[in-house]
Amino acid sequence: FLSTDDFWRDYNRMVSDGIKFVREPQVQDYGTVAVFEDLYGNLWDLLELSADHPMAIRML
Known part of the structure; x- marks a missing residue:
C-alpha cells in the first residue's frame, strides 16, 4: 500500500508521469483506492x- 492524504492529487500526478494503473480508482467504504504497477511489475x-x-484516526 502507498498511503496518501490526497488521492486525486497523487493519482493525477502519477498518471501524468506515465505510471501504469491496472485498476481504475474506486471509492470503497474504507476509502479511495487504485492499483498501479511499479518498474518491476509489482502491484501497489x-x-x-x-x-x-x-x-486513518490512528495516523493523526
Missing part, C-alpha cells in the same frame, strides 16, 4: 483512507 494500492476509518 494507492490508498486514501476515509476520515472515519479506524486506521
